[in-house]
Amino acid sequence: MLSARHFRKEFVNFEVARNIYIHICGTDIIRDADGQYLVLEDNARCPSGVSYMLENRRALKRTFPKSFEAIGVRPVEHYSDELLRVLDYTSPNSAPDPTVVLLTPGVHNSAYFEHTYLARQMGIQIVEGRDLIVRDQHVFMRTTLGLQPVNVIYRRVDDDFLDPTVFRSDSTLGVPGLVDAYRAGNVSLANAIGTGVADDKVMYYFVPQMIKYYLDQDPILPNVDTYLANEDKDRAYILENIEKLVVKSANEAGGYGMLVGPHSTAEECNRFRKLVKAEPRNYVAQPTISLSRHPTYTGSEFAGRHIDLRPYILYGENPVVIPGGLTRVALRENSLVVNSSQGGGSKDTWVLYGDE
Amino acid sequence: MLSRVANGLYWMSRYIERAENTTRLVDVNLQLLLNFRSLNDDTLEGHWMPIVQSTGDEEIFAELYPNASGENVSEFFVFQEKNPNSIVSCIMLARENARTVRDQISVEFWTELNRIYLFVRSKKATKLWQVSPNDFFLEVRNSSLLLQGLADATIMRNEGWLFMHLGRNLERADKTSRMLDIRQAATARDVSPRLRNQEDALGWSAMLRSCSAWDAYKALHGSDVQPVYVAQFLLLNEDFPRSARFCIDQVTRALRRISNVREGNFTNNVERLAGLLHSELQYCDPKEIFEIGLHAYIDQLQTKLNDISSELVQIYILQSFELEEDVQESEPTPEPQMEQQQQ
Numbered sequence: 001m002l003s004a005r006h007f008r009k010e011f012v013n014f015e016v017a018r019n020i021y022i023h024i025c026g027t028d029i030i031r032d033a034d035g036q037y038l039v040l041e042d043n044a045r046c047p048s049g050v051s052y053m054l055e056n057r058r059a060l061k062r063t064f065p066k067s068f069e070a071i072g073v074r075p076v077e078h079y080s081d082e083l084l085r086v087l088d089y090t091s092p093n094s095a096p097d098p099t100v101v102l103l104t105p106g107v108h109n110s111a112y113f114e115h116t117y118l119a120r121q122m123g124i125q126i127v128e129g130r131d132l133i134v135r136d137q138h139v140f141m142r143t144t145l146g147l148q149p150v151n152v153i154y155r156r157v158d159d160d161f162l163d164p165t166v167f168r169s170d171s172t173l174g175v176p177g178l179v180d181a182y183r184a185g186n187v188s189l190a191n192a193i194g195t196g197v198a199d200d201k202v203m204y205y206f207v208p209q210m211i212k213y214y215l216d217q218d219p220i221l222p223n224v225d226t227y228l229a230n231e232d233k234d235r236a237y238i239l240e241n242i243e244k245l246v247v248k249s250a251n252e253a254g255g256y257g258m259l260v261g262p263h264s265t266a267e268e269c270n271r272f273r274k275l276v277k278a279e280p281r282n283y284v285a286q287p288t289i290s291l292s293r294h295p296t297y298t299g300s301e302f303a304g305r306h307i308d309l310r311p312y313i314l315y316g317e318n319p320v321v322i323p324g325g326l327t328r329v330a331l332r333e334n335s336l337v338v339n340s341s342q343g344g345g346s347k348d349t350w351v352l353y354g355d356e
Numbered sequence: 357m358l359s360r361v362a363n364g365l366y367w368m369s370r371y372i373e374r375a376e377n378t379t380r381l382v383d384v385n386l387q388l389l390l391n392f393r394s395l396n397d398d399t400l401e402g403h404w405m406p407i408v409q410s411t412g413d414e415e416i417f418a419e420l421y422p423n424a425s426g427e428n429v430s431e432f433f434v435f436q437e438k439n440p441n442s443i444v445s446c447i448m449l450a451r452e453n454a455r456t457v458r459d460q461i462s463v464e465f466w467t468e469l470n471r472i473y474l475f476v477r478s479k480k481a482t483k484l485w486q487v488s489p490n491d492f493f494l495e496v497r498n499s500s501l502l503l504q505g506l507a508d509a510t511i512m513r514n515e516g517w518l519f520m521h522l523g524r525n526l527e528r529a530d531k532t533s534r535m536l537d538i539r540q541a542a543t544a545r546d547v548s549p550r551l552r553n554q555e556d557a558l559g560w561s562a563m564l565r566s567c568s569a570w571d572a573y574k575a576l577h578g579s580d581v582q583p584v585y586v587a588q589f590l591l592l593n594e595d596f597p598r599s600a601r602f603c604i605d606q607v608t609r610a611l612r613r614i615s616n617v618r619e620g621n622f623t624n625n626v627e628r629l630a631g632l633l634h635s636e637l638q639y640c641d642p643k644e645i646f647e648i649g650l651h652a653y654i655d656q657l658q659t660k661l662n663d664i665s666s667e668l669v670q671i672y673i674l675q676s677f678e679l680e681e682d683v684q685e686s687e688p689t690p691e692p693q694m695e696q697q698q699q
Binding site for chain 2: 106107116119120125126127128130131141142143144145146147
């Protein structure tokens with residue numbers, strides 16, 4: 001925990017509003033060769049992609065309007081209402097009508113479309129760091145009518161860039177004094193600062209044990225077997241079997257910094273052997289799992305392509321699981337990397353009404 | 357509304373209007389050339405240079421081109437990306453601003469702005485420009501008019517729309533007066549209220565056409581083209597949507613709606629300046645314009661328009677950014693109180 005890159009020691013013992021740290025969670029789920037669902041990784045910092053879920057649904061509804069009624073597909077469109085409810089709920093002061101804003105890094109961010117999309121859906125302001133100002137530990141936005149107080153910030157800016165006076169001083173995306181206002185309990189942030197520790201792939205290894213310890217339960221969805229390069233025995237296993245394994249950097253996202261052993265050259269495997277030896281804390285390995293496949297139109301025909309699923313879980317007054325999610329698909333034949341930054345696509349995902 | 361967003365909408369709208377008016381400006385001057393009897397380098401230079409000077413970009417121009425030939429000047433105004441006021445630059449800047457306020461404008465509006473952006477930067481556009489400048493201008497002008505229609509038909513009439521409306525009308529008032537100014541400069545002598553020869557009359561009517569004002573003017577004055585009537589029409593007409601007075605009327609209305617203040621009152625300096633200019637244009641006797649001199653009058657008008665624009669930006673946009681060091685102890689939100697007083 002202490003060596004996790006996103007661990008924020010400044011926030012040890014800090015109490016967040018309503019005791020909620022992870023307001024929005026996107027957990028990646030896969031199905032292995034036996035049909036068993038497994039948790040592949042946690043995204044507790046700043047999960048993205050929900051706009052794809054909403055837009056895919058819109059596109060499919062236009063294309064197959066009749067199927068929806070006939071089959072009984074549960075709606076996902078209420079996502080933004082639920083999200084706004086969560087954000088309202090976490091407002092630090094009991095103001096009846098809190099001001100919620102979405103903080104974006106700006107137009108050059110690859111998820112900017114999603115930011116504007118969500119802000120529009122929720123009917124809240126989308127702000128950049130320079131639109132906000134902190135005074136007397138309160139956050140305000142700069143408007144044509146002067147300064148207006150802000151209670152809740154749905155931030156799509158990483159911890160590192162949030163406040164140049166506390167974290168990276170070269171950040172121009174953040175708001176000087178924001179952390180101070182946050183500490184004073186005058187503004188809440190979703191997700192909380194420091195939740196990135198949960199995205200650390202070394203931490204993932206311990207999640208089943210955490211569930212056991214804190215809840216005294218066995219996890220409903222198991223993890224993928226994971227080897228920690230930091231442990232001598234595991235590291236020896238990784239170095240010996242790297243051609244069969246998937247090696248992941250503990251703190252990268254977007255499909256960067258990873259090796260799919262069976263699909264890699266001897267040279268690439270050796271490069272990762274060196275990386276693992278040099279920085280064992282920063283690497284984990286998992287057996288290469290043949291992700292389930294789904295018929296996918298390839299431009300000329302339908303063919304099987306590997307997929308994973310990211311459902312979205314919101315946590316406010318009660319946890320809400322949106323009945324749907326982002327199915328990501330590796331468009332290249334045989335590829336197991338579904339990230340959109342690596343040429344992955346996405347599909348609408350239907351959860352049907354049951355017999356209830 | 358966020359100051360940054362108001363700023364983006366205001367400038368987006370100004371740049372679209374500026375692109376449109378630049379097509380009008382270059383178009384009218386290309387047409388004027390057709391009326392000259394002899395075209396030597398000096399005449400050309402004397403014709404085009406004032407136009408470059410009128411937009412205040414002569415320094416950039418001198419760096420880029422050896423002389424003010426028609427080809428150079430029109431390239432400078434149409435495609436030159438180093439000229440911040442060229443048509444292509446304006447459309448790029450409009451789109452750049454639109455990107456930052458994407459959530460405030462309709463899909464239709466964004467799609468059209470993006471389309472014209474891709475068009476002016478395409479090879480197709482350069483070709484069209486070479487074959488038929490007129491068609492090129494028409495394409496840009498129609499796009500601007502379509503965007504204006506889309507703004508009016510698809511965007512909420514909220515504060516954001518009002519800032520777009522302000523940008524468009526301030527820019528238009530400025531450019532209409534500028535066209536008039538260039539025309540009077542081309543008439544070469546001190547413009548008297550009445551014209552002496554036919555050649556000048558053609559020039560003045562070409563200018564009216566470029567302002568889309570010919571038909572409206574004719575309905576009022578027949579084909580009797582006299583500077584005094586034209587100036588009166590483009591500056592003081594109450595009903596023509598490109599006249600300075602009409603635009604300023606729109607500006608004062610939009611400003612009053614933003615701060616929710618009744619006609620004849622003001623709550624800040626931009627409302628005061630706009631109101632002053634509006635009443636000046638309302639009660640101006642056209643004879644006075646020629647007593648002061650048309651050029652001097654237009655010069656004053658443009659200074660006033662600039663003052664209104666900078667005051668607008670100062671009050672609604674920069675002010676909220678200049679509060680950094682000025683820390684107050686009390687709650688810094690006097691605005692809601694002001695609203696209550698008005699009710």
